Amino acid sequence: MNAPGDSAKKRRKQFSLQEKMDLLRELDSGKKQIDLCRERGIAPSTVATIWKDRENILKLHRESQLAPTRKRLHLGNFQDVDQAVLTWFKDARLQNIPVSGPMLQEKAREFADALEVTGFDASAGWLFRFRQRNGITWQVVSGEEKAADKEGADSWRNDRFREVAESYSEDDIFNADETACFYQLLPDRTMHFKGQQCKRGKKSHLRVTVLLCCNASGTKKIKPLVIGKYAKPRCMKNVVSLPFDYCANKRAWMTRELFSQWLIKLDEQMRKENRKILLIVDNCSAHIVNVRFTHVCLEFLPPNNTSLLQPLDQGIIKSVKAEFRKHLVQRFIINLRLKQPTSVNVRQAAEMLTGAWWNVNTSTIRNCWRKAGLIKAPAQVEDNLEEDHSNPGDLWTEVEELLPDVSSFDDYVESGSAALTSADMTTEEIVNSVRNVSSDDDDDPKEEDSVSPNTEEDETISHSDVLVHMNEVRAYIGRCSDVPDEVLRKVEGVEAYLISRLCSTRQKKITDFFK
Incomplete structure (x- = not known):
């Protein structure tokens, strides 16, 4: 006679996003599914399901759209708003700015308006699910820590x-x-x-x-x-x-x-x-x-x-x-x-x-x-x-x-050491990043640098010119005293590379080499 628990259906184990990534890495390394199932004590159908959902798992992990410990791979119904709020939240936390639940809700409404999302309500329920999806916990940021040096x-x-x-x-x-x-x-x-x-x-x-x-x-x-x-x-x-x-x-x-x-x-x-x-x-x-x-x-x-x-x-x-x-x-x-x-x-x-x-x-x-x-x-x-x-x-x-x-x-x-190299992202820039719209496109692709008149950047350089100028460099260095051996070796290396490169270039006739 079977024990009461023997006939009960065995509960399927749930894997977190990070655990699924670990399984995929082992499969990518060449490990067989049957060996993985035996070592981990999991059903072949579970491994097959994870492998089938591979692209989605990799995307979620790569784009940090869910906390690594998250087991349900559901992004919510307002993904663009969530992504914008999460970007702003990470920025604020790294700058040691205290963030509260009401602040997140207010920012969510602001991003929803900017993204022209309708039907969104930054309710307490949304906040709870958003925090759960992204593994967010509240921490106190003290003034002493912020001012610490x-x-x-x-x-x-x-x-x-x-x-x-x-x-x-x-x-x-x-x-x-x-x-x-x-x-x-x-x-x-x-x-x-x-x-x-x-x-x-x-x-x-x-x-x-x-x-x-x-x-x-x-x-x-x-x-x-x-x-x-x-x-x-x-x-x-x-x-x-x-x-x-x-x-x-x-x-x-x-x-x-x-x-x-x-x-x-x-x-x-x-x-x-x-x-x-x-x-x-x-x-x-x-x-x-x-x-x-x-x-x-x-x-x-x-x-x-x-x-x-x-x-x-x-x-x-x-x-x-x-x-x-x-x-x-x-x-x-x-x-x-x-x-x-x-x-x-x-x-x-x-x-x-x-x-x-x-x-x-x-x-x-x-x-x-x-x-x-x-x-x-x-x-x-x-x-x-x-x-x-x-x-x-x-x-x-x-x-x-x-x-x-x-x-x-x-x-x-x-000079110039105090110059800025980046700026904090504005609401518009965060919205553009969510929409995959670049706000840094250059209207003028040309360079306004002054270029030496004896240097024509667009001029085609012939094969013979390369050899002539290389010989001139070698001749000049040969007339200099106390040239380090390292410099001489580098000149040899450059010349050897150029000759090898020129020899590998196909020519219709040998005379083309001198054109």
Whole structure:
């Protein structure tokens, strides 16, 4: 005779969104369904159902539309309103702004009106379900915490950072930050820009925003992202290979959309390298993204403590800018001597910035992470941050002779350092992001940079010109004394690449090579 419970129907186990993602990852790794069922003690039909709903599960996880612990994958009847409110909520919490239930309800009504949604009622029932779907709990934000400075930074280092960084090596802990660069700012104009935020207006078109990212060990630097004002600058026409990534919007600022795109690319890069990283960023509005990643874990610095905790702000960015300004001064002096225009275009500036970024040495990076208190550098690594900052030496003396009222080189390096690189999202921008409408489209795709008259960016370069100019470079270097072996090897490498490239180009006749 069967026991009373034996005939009862066995209750089906419910899986959370995160558990379903874990199952899908195991299946993607090649594990057989039958083995997975045996290990987990679940029915084959359950695994088959999860696999069938794969695309929906991946979308919900990637776009952070539900809390990872959520078991019912229902988004509610007003998805656009929910997404807008959730975006605003994340922004407010990262800025340490206290948020209450009535505030969420009021914001929901505001977004419903902006989105032209009818029949929506921000009732107590909606609020309860919204909080449940997104795993929102109420927490008290004290005034002391908001005003915390050094004490708050120490607390974050010792508690939160230690907890999240425990499972990562220094090779896999990264920091990313933006900085503004006024690439046509010459020494004679420094005083007009020093300490100004340059929110918008006439000076904005002279700038770019650069996103830099590196790890704590100093062994990995990510290709810089340069954000300009023009989507298709003339100086980049027909150019398909650049040492930096480039994008644009009207203000040349970082936006949530651009940061999301950069993160997606970084996540894919880490997936190919088979590594999972912890990425530390500040809590500006542009960094709040509604996307989850498989190989990048975002960790936000606490409000009001960024200047103490951000490794890139401890000297890495200054080192890059000093190197860039040095090269700009060198170009300035040479062009003055040759009676050539002294301005540079956005491509030339971005290439110099990229070169300066690759030249930042490992010890500088590690020292800055140590200064932020996020790693313990070896005792033999000296605090030589100031020494690492490039100085043009005699060239700056020549600048001072040419421009008697010029400021110091340090002031030149720091010029524009207070410029904004992003802005808080407005209601209109949040609504546009929900509707997938870009508010940063460029009306004018052309670049207004001044370009040297002897450099025609649109001119076709023939094969023979390439070899002739390469021979001229080699001849010039051969007449220079004390050329480092590293430079000679690089010249050999460039020439070998060009010859290999030219040989692989198909020609109808051998004489075509010289046309």
